[in-house]
Amino acid sequence: MTEAEIATPHAQGGAWSFLVAGEERQFQGNTGYEDIIEESYSYDSTVGNYRRVSVGDLVVVRSGREALGVGYVEALQVLPDQEKLRSRCPYCRSTGFKERTKESPRFRCSPCGNAFEQPTVETLRVTAFRAHYGGTWQPLDGCLDKAQLNELSLSRSDQQSIKAMDRARTLKAIASRGVRLPRQWKVLDRGGNRPPELPGGRRRTTAAIRRGQDGFRRALVRQYGLICAVTGAAPAEVLEAAHVRPFADTERHRVEEGLMLRSDVHRLFDSGLLAIDSDLVVRIAPSLAGHELYSSLAGAPLRIPGDSPIDRAAIADHHAATVATW
Ligand SMILES: [Zn+2]
Known part of the structure; x- marks a missing residue:
């Protein structure tokens, strides 16, 4: 496969990596992220780059240590005026605190060093988004690690949930690892409604976790x-x-x-x-x-x-x- 062939099908458009919730995703006081990673990714207007993600963009879904899979954004749901709870440190108001599983009090704030049982909870109005890519999804199973993903990123920050990637170089890198994205894809007409879950979606997730372990x-x-x-x-x-x-x-x-x-x-x-x-x-x-x-x-x-x-x-x-x- 030549570079031109790899880049041709969807040479236009953006490319992003999405950080999925999990142990690696620091507790940032957010609630309500429920994604089947093989199907869709949810984010909201408090997340950097949220305006820039578009239908047709390439997305690499990543954990804190490696690439989990790749697909094209086939549909983008916009849910205006959603309520979102955000938790803050009661001492310094930072959202950069972490939940501890074994120690008490349950939360510790790294910016100010205080520990506490209950964060302060505030309600925000946000625009929520859900990017769907399940129709083109290809598991990557860690064939690109964190360092290789950083190499393909246009931003050096590790803190961003949505990071801009170099699209042509990312397509080339995943093709060289044996990944074959479909050439044809269609924009799914899903209106404003949440689409039905893929049958067996949970099973696919479980299978991916089992492979990865x-x-x-x-x-x-x-x-x-x-x-x-x-x-x-x-x-x-x-x-x-x-x-x-x-x-x-x-x-x-x-x-x-x-x-x-x-x-x-x-x-x-x-x-x-x-x-x-x-x-x-x-x-x-x-x-x-x-x-x-x-x-x-x-x-x-x-x-x-x-x-x-x-x-x-x-x-x-x-x-x-x-x-x-x-
Ligand atoms: Zn604090």
């Missing part, structure tokens, strides 16, 4: 992007972290002994039907000759960069043990 997979995604080492770029949902040495034998999770594989390829690899030879070329068991989908993979070079840390001895051991059964 696996440290071995996380490390491999960071190393290789969302790219199957045998078949190439694939959706995050079907990409797995494969152990080149059976995990039960080593009980280790070494990036050097891991490959990103599409789930069906992973099964073949673990079942002794697919191996990688010493030239890092794919070999397929003769018993699969009747399955064109898989037999056609034979002879393909492994799709990993030349400077990959892959443990060639582990690949050779797997290859020897596998082809001995063919």
